[in-house]
Every structure is written in C-alpha cells, then in structure tokens.
Amino acid sequence: MKIGYPCINLALDCKSNSTFRLKNYSKERLIQTITNNLNCLEKILEFNVNHRIFFFRITSDLIPFGSHPVMDFNWQDYFKEEFKTIGNYIKNNSIRITMHPGQYTVLNSINNRVFKNSVDELIYHTDILDLLGLDKTAKIITHVGGVYDDKEASINRFINRYLTLDKRIKKYYVIENDDKSFNIEDCLTISEQTEIPVIFDIYHHECNPMKENFQDILKKVIRTWKPEDGLPILHYSSEHIIKGKCRHADSININHFKKFIQSLGDNDFDIMIEIKNKEVSALQAINAILNDKRLSKLLLYQEI
DNA sequence: TCACGTCAAGCAGAT
C-alpha cells in the first residue's frame, strides 16, 4: 500500500502548476513557466520521498496550454532531458504516478469538437508519462463524461470512442466513478467491455452510503486491474456535514480514515487522499496506519 | 501589498 496526495504541496514555497493567461502566451513565457514547474515537481518528489510518500498525482497544469491549438512549441523535445531525469528519480524511488485531466475532457461528448479536444488532452497527458519513461502502473484518470439524457447511449458512445484510441493512450487510461452521472456500477459495466481498470472513489461512503455491498464492489473493482497495471487505486476524501449538507472537509478525519482502511480487509490498494490540505492529510494518514497496531498487518510501503 | 474580476475548455444540478 502507498498513500499519496494530488498536485500541490503546501509545505514548499514553489508551485508545479504555475500558468498564465492565454493573451500573455509567448514561447519565452512558456519555457520559463515549464522550467519553473519542472524544477518544483522535482522538489515535491524529493519532499515526498523524504517523508515516505511514494504516491503522487502530477498536475495537469505542468505544461500550460499543453493541448491547446496555440501551442506551437515542441516542449516534448526541448525538455526531454529534464523529463528523463525526473523519470529516473521516480523509478529509482518506486514512486507511483497518476494524472487526472480536468472536467473538459469528455470522451463521450455529443459535440465532435469537444471529443477531439478530449483526445488531444489525453495525448498531452500521455506525452508526459512517456517522456518520464514510466510503465503501465502510471495512470491517467478521467470520469466517463456526460449523460445527455440517455445514459445507455452515452455509455456505448464512451466504449466505442475508447476502442478507437491509440494504443499508447490506452496504456495508461483508467476511469473513475463520479458523484452524479456515472456510478461505480456503470464504470464496471464499461470495464467489462473495454478492460479499462476502474478507480473507485469512495467520497460519499459516509454522507451518501451506497446500496450495494461495499465488499462486493471492492472485489469487482480489483478484478479490473491486471498485474501490469499495478495495485488497484482508491480515491479517498473525508466529508463532514454542515447544516445538513455534505461538504468536502478541509482536513482528514483520522477515525473515519482508520475505519475505511479496516473495511478494506486483506485487499491491498494504493490510496490517493483527496483533501484540501494535501500532504498534511497524507502524512497524517500514513502516521495513523503506522501507529495503530490493529492496522499494522498492512504492508505500508516506506522504503527510503 | 492586497482585493477581486476574470480565466481555454463541459456538463449537471441547484438557485
């Protein structure tokens, strides 16, 4: 098991997600920003290793306008040595990497332009993982997309579109349930026909308990991951109730987290902690496991 | 230095 956090490290005084406005686009600005972002990414990864965090999501803002038509610069070639260096650090320290394209990546969109932009965005993310030289255990995660008042047709459109994707995109691509359109059962259905591994986001575990048996779903999710995909990944976030409504918590609820870990039984996962205070929660989660004898049977990856 | 309007992009649900 590895515990990780997404994109931003609050303890460091640098950012790997610096960007700028489209109207300020220039080759010089682009190079400067990417250089800064890559330098900071390296610092974050070093921080993580020093704190025994071996799971990290790289920000989609690493290359500003990475998939935008305005991009007329071969950043892949210009920065290939920097990527190689960072990739070697990742591999030497057994860091698991994921990326999560944003809400504008809608593979099953009924708008052809949106579909094309989505493929470009997937290619952009794939380029980064390829430049880092990572294997199939690195993952690019999206949700299924839009429903457009016809869920079955939208699921079929997703499947058909996925099957047309280039092999080098499929290498990393996985899907995740979302909170309102496509639930974990929908993702498992899609996986049956495409063999896409499924990430299970358990964010509504407490505020919106699912009807299906949690253990049964875990088993089905695990089966979507082949050995070369690495350990199955779960996304975890704490929620709390304010005035009767579920809200994302600002910090981790350690008791809830421990119960969640116990509920996994003997199944091993890598867990992405999606909480606003980032590495703080990840470190608290790691310490909670290390300091709790009931959880000590877990093989928490902590080599330095 | 800081407040705050705006920012590449889509979609769904709430107000």
Place this chain on the structure above:
DNA sequence: ATCTGCTTGACGTGA
C-alpha cells in the same frame, strides 16, 4: 437565467 462544483484556485490589473 444564472451560479456552482469539479482533479487543483491562480493570474494579473488596479487601488
């Protein structure tokens, strides 16, 4: 009709 949230608020103008 407009606003909000989403993988993450950050940029940048103007006072």
